[in-house]
Amino acid sequence: MFKSIKIFSNKRILIFLFSFLLVDMVIGQDAMINIQSRNAISLNGQWNVIIDPTGVGEWLQVWLEKRPQKKTDFFEYSFDGGPVLKVPGDFNSQKSELTFFEGTVWYRKKFNYTIQNEKRLFLHFGAVNYIADVYLNGEKLGIHEGGFTPFQFEITNKVKSGINSIVVKTNNVRQKNGLPGLGYDWFNYGGITRDVNIIETGKTYIQDYSIQLKKGSLNTVSGWIQLDGLQLEQKIEIKIPELNIQYKTKSDKKGLAPVDFSSGFELWSPENPKLYKVIIKSETDSVSENIGFRNIEVKEGKVLLNNHPIFLKAVNIHEENPYKGARAYSRDDANLLLKAAKELGCNLVRLAHYPHNENMIREAERMGLMIWSELPVYQHIDFADSTVPVKMDRMLGEMIRRDKNRCGVVVWSLSNETYPSTPNRDKALVELTKKCKALDSVRLITHVINSQKYLSNSFELWDTLYRHSDLVSINEYAGWYVPWQGKPSDVKWKVVCPEKPVFISEFGGEALFGSDYGPADEAAYWTEEYQEKIYIDQVKMFNTVPNLSGVCPWLLFDYRSLSRLHPVYQKGYNRKGLLSEKGDKKKAWYIMKVYYNKK
Numbered sequence: 001m002f003k004s005i006k007i008f009s010n011k012r013i014l015i016f017l018f019s020f021l022l023v024d025m026v027i028g029q030d031a032m033i034n035i036q037s038r039n040a041i042s043l044n045g046q047w048n049v050i051i052d053p054t055g056v057g058e059w060l061q062v063w064l065e066k067r068p069q070k071k072t073d074f075f076e077y078s079f080d081g082g083p084v085l086k087v088p089g090d091f092n093s094q095k096s097e098l099t100f101f102e103g104t105v106w107y108r109k110k111f112n113y114t115i116q117n118e119k120r121l122f123l124h125f126g127a128v129n130y131i132a133d134v135y136l137n138g139e140k141l142g143i144h145e146g147g148f149t150p151f152q153f154e155i156t157n158k159v160k161s162g163i164n165s166i167v168v169k170t171n172n173v174r175q176k177n178g179l180p181g182l183g184y185d186w187f188n189y190g191g192i193t194r195d196v197n198i199i200e201t202g203k204t205y206i207q208d209y210s211i212q213l214k215k216g217s218l219n220t221v222s223g224w225i226q227l228d229g230l231q232l233e234q235k236i237e238i239k240i241p242e243l244n245i246q247y248k249t250k251s252d253k254k255g256l257a258p259v260d261f262s263s264g265f266e267l268w269s270p271e272n273p274k275l276y277k278v279i280i281k282s283e284t285d286s287v288s289e290n291i292g293f294r295n296i297e298v299k300e301g302k303v304l305l306n307n308h309p310i311f312l313k314a315v316n317i318h319e320e321n322p323y324k325g326a327r328a329y330s331r332d333d334a335n336l337l338l339k340a341a342k343e344l345g346c347n348l349v350r351l352a353h354y355p356h357n358e359n360m361i362r363e364a365e366r367m368g369l370m371i372w373s374e375l376p377v378y379q380h381i382d383f384a385d386s387t388v389p390v391k392m393d394r395m396l397g398e399m400i401r402r403d404k405n406r407c408g409v410v411v412w413s414l415s416n417e418t419y420p421s422t423p424n425r426d427k428a429l430v431e432l433t434k435k436c437k438a439l440d441s442v443r444l445i446t447h448v449i450n451s452q453k454y455l456s457n458s459f460e461l462w463d464t465l466y467r468h469s470d471l472v473s474i475n476e477y478a479g480w481y482v483p484w485q486g487k488p489s490d491v492k493w494k495v496v497c498p499e500k501p502v503f504i505s506e507f508g509g510e511a512l513f514g515s516d517y518g519p520a521d522e523a524a525y526w527t528e529e530y531q532e533k534i535y536i537d538q539v540k541m542f543n544t545v546p547n548l549s550g551v552c553p554w555l556l557f558d559y560r561s562l563s564r565l566h567p568v569y570q571k572g573y574n575r576k577g578l579l580s581e582k583g584d585k586k587k588a589w590y591i592m593k594v595y596y597n598k599k
């Protein structure tokens with residue numbers, strides 16, 4: 001089988017390694033924002049693939065798409081005549097042989113293009129899980145690590161007129177120094193999971209901008225616009241027709257233009273998710289999108305939206321279409337999940353535990369749902385590995401870059417249940433928090449913690465990270481993983497930062513919809529009654545929490561997780577949903593609905 005490999009000369013191996021090392025340093029570039037408003041050619045659809053369980057494709061250099069030149073030539077791979085997969089979409093749910101696959105799948109897509117002198121061209125990915133090596137016409141463009149944020153490559157000088165061929169090596173093998181690390185309680189959907197576009201721009205284009213109210217203001221926009229290209233000093237105009245705003249500014253030698261203007265905005269809120277059409281026009285480019293304006297802050301133990309205290313009626317959601325058992329990516333997927341959150345009475349969705357697709361963010365904002373966006377810095381992270389802080393910074397930048405103009409996004413969550421004992425954890429996460437504040441001084445920042453002590457029915461919240469967070473976010477599973485140590489209504493609290501708002505970011509327990517396998521008051525039968533009782537008790541406990549500013553059940557829908565092994569009750573599903581994966585309302589759903597109706 002591997003005879004052909006032996007023809008690799010030592011010289012070839014050296015070149016291969018050297019070339020691999022060189023080009024591999026080209027990390028996916030910072031992606032331009034607001035793809036929806038760009039001149040884009042979608043590459044979504046059927047892609048030819050090579051499923052590569054052993055990773056031999058690297059040696060075979062399948063991206064060269066070699067073809068026999070002479071009678072004795074043969075190549076033990078081809079994209080033609082092989083399987084196809086749909087993009088966007090995870091590969092696991094598309095083919096039964098890939099159901100539990102964690103490895104390499106090579107994708108190939110051809111596109112026709114005619115070069116135009118005055119144009120630049122970019123290849124943009126919404127996301128690829130987990131590592132993507134990207135090639136164009138047999139040449140490596142670069143690599144991107146991280147399954148939940150966008151990246152792009154400029155291909156202006158690499159594309160040719162006529163047929164071009166893109167090859168993407170996708171690999172979702174878990175990485176010890178990855179984000180997330182080796183273990184996590186969700187399904188490791190691999191592949192090209194979000195949209196792929198070819199984007200054409202002028203020689204100088206509007207690459208990025210920030211248009212949001214400045215901290216503490218209800219009427220003053222403070223931001224910037226960044227051009228990219230040759231002609232960086234330009235006149236730029238921002239128009240908001242509905243408010244008769246025509247604001248003029250200028251970009252400097254670095255292409256950066258300051259933005260600072262005031263107006264009587266109708267503020268965005270869950271009751272009134274007001275968005276304005278905003279047009280940004282430079283001398284060589286223009287983009288537009290719907291943007292809302294709101295102020296979010298914490299004060300005296302409360303969360304204030306537009307200067308009014310607000311209780312965060314939240315729910316946790318994984319980026320999974322429950323009916324398909326597949327990674328969610330489309331607007332329909334988003335609406336399916338968000339409508340269910342609305343029906344429960346929510347005004348905020350915690351998008352766990354990684355940045356969800358842009359459809360989710362834009363639809364939530366349009367529907368009047370505040371958004372909590374989170375980095376997959378989840379449980380066991382190898383903070384002592386020197387590459388990890390670099391990856392965290394990069395992922396943070398990518399997350400904020402894409403969604404900073406979404407007024408619906410009110411919280412950046414930088415970690416979930418990391419272990420205080422992990423070497424370098426505090427230092428790395430405190431550093432990350434500072435970087436987040438530097439990138440975005442407007443939104444709330446938090447770390448989700450479950451290191452609290454629970455002794456004689458009293459919680460002690462002590463974690464260092466609380467000192468660096470705007471919200472004291474706690475995951476507690478009293479009644480499920482942790483038996484109650486007294487009456488829920490008698491719980492006592494000791495919080496390291498008593499002046500800060502407290503948010504119960506996770507609570508709950510499991511139930512299999514319709515389970516009547518045993519007594520309702522015994523956990524081991526996954527009954528709805530047992531889960532319902534947990535919720536009844538949690539609601540009683542909520543009244544004891546000082547500065548309680550919101551709660552967030554874990555979670556909306558049952559979802560796939562390979563670490564959930566019970567053959568009768570779980571079958572590879574985390575069953576803590578208030579809804580089954582078929583959308584059935586469990587008894588606990590009604591407890592939460594009533595609680596939110598009263599709030």
Ligand code: GCU
Pocket residue numbers: 185353416417475506554574576
């Ligand atoms: C944790 C964790 C979740 C997990 C949940 C559970 O708190 O944050 O990702 O799924 O517990 O155990 O169900």
